[in-house]
Amino acid sequence: MSVTQTNPSEKKKFNVGDFLMSILPLFIMLALNTIATIPAVIIGMVNTLSRKTMETGTDGQLMVNEFLADNGAQTAVMIGLICYAIVSIIIFHFWYKKAFLKKQITISNKEIFTVKNVILVVLVAIGCQAAIDLALSGIYVLLPDVMESYSQTLESAGLGTNIITTLIYANILGPIAEELMFRGVTQAYLRRSNLVTGLVIFFQALSFGIAHLNPVQSSYALVLGLMLGFLRHKFGNIRVTVLAHIAFNVLGTYGIAALGLIPSDAVQYAIMGICTVIGIVALVLIAKQPTKQIEKPLEATAPTVDTNAVKVAPVAQA
Numbered sequence: 001m002s003v004t005q006t007n008p009s010e011k012k013k014f015n016v017g018d019f020l021m022s023i024l025p026l027f028i029m030l031a032l033n034t035i036a037t038i039p040a041v042i043i044g045m046v047n048t049l050s051r052k053t054m055e056t057g058t059d060g061q062l063m064v065n066e067f068l069a070d071n072g073a074q075t076a077v078m079i080g081l082i083c084y085a086i087v088s089i090i091i092f093h094f095w096y097k098k099a100f101l102k103k104q105i106t107i108s109n110k111e112i113f114t115v116k117n118v119i120l121v122v123l124v125a126i127g128c129q130a131a132i133d134l135a136l137s138g139i140y141v142l143l144p145d146v147m148e149s150y151s152q153t154l155e156s157a158g159l160g161t162n163i164i165t166t167l168i169y170a171n172i173l174g175p176i177a178e179e180l181m182f183r184g185v186t187q188a189y190l191r192r193s194n195l196v197t198g199l200v201i202f203f204q205a206l207s208f209g210i211a212h213l214n215p216v217q218s219s220y221a222l223v224l225g226l227m228l229g230f231l232r233h234k235f236g237n238i239r240v241t242v243l244a245h246i247a248f249n250v251l252g253t254y255g256i257a258a259l260g261l262i263p264s265d266a267v268q269y270a271i272m273g274i275c276t277v278i279g280i281v282a283l284v285l286i287a288k289q290p291t292k293q294i295e296k297p298l299e300a301t302a303p304t305v306d307t308n309a310v311k312v313a314p315v316a317q318a
Helices: 014-019 026-053 061-067 071-099 115-142 144-156 161-190 198-212 214-234 239-259 264-287
Strands: 002-004 304-306
Touching: 002 026, 014 161, 026 071, 026 161, 026 198, 071 161, 115 144, 115 214, 115 239, 144 214, 161 198, 161 214, 161 239, 198 214, 214 239, 214 264, 239 264
Parallel strands: none
Antiparallel strands: 002 304
């Protein structure tokens, strides 16, 4: 009797459909973000033109920045971004749960959020923020015009102008929404497309970087995305990446401002350097931990019997 069995180690083929689906969250995010900004642009345009402060022949991007610099527009931007984040959380949570969570092994919070893991994840986030700030300091020296444009973009978005709205959006809702989009839906589709792990992490980070639509932000978002994608891979869920993302944003919003109170630049750079090294050590310790397996084991494939190869033993005759 000839028996054929499926080889469990057989290499899986690249799934183009799932790879293309991994790009969809980026376009949905950009569309929702644009819709959320439109009311602010209109308010800023009306207020600015009514004051007749704009010069003729103003560049298009500068015109938009001037519109958004209006106080009423900045308030509208923050309200719009909060609404965008809430809508995104609802959409992508439902999408992620429906398409992926039901097909994955459930990992309990108790198993993931041990004291050791929480400390390591927060240290990695702090190290990542410190490394990026060191890099931005270098860019500021080499390319001051680029950094000035970046600063104006942040100001026009209203980030930091209102403590409450900044806390709600940048430090709570925004990270949750982005983790559901990129480490949730995007990374899950890339994983299901059968790419190797390194490419899965890279492509979701690239998508995350592109989403920020600013050369400076896109560059450091790519780095942050690589770190968050790695954590998502190691721990097997996005709750850990939400924690890391919130820690990163809180440090960027308040920690760096506190660091600026130190009068000596040398001391500031030394502190950021030490934090970077600590973050790298924490990342290495996480890398040494076993990777959580989230895929449910496939049901064993029943062996295929070749009926044509079955031979019947001759029966003894009396």
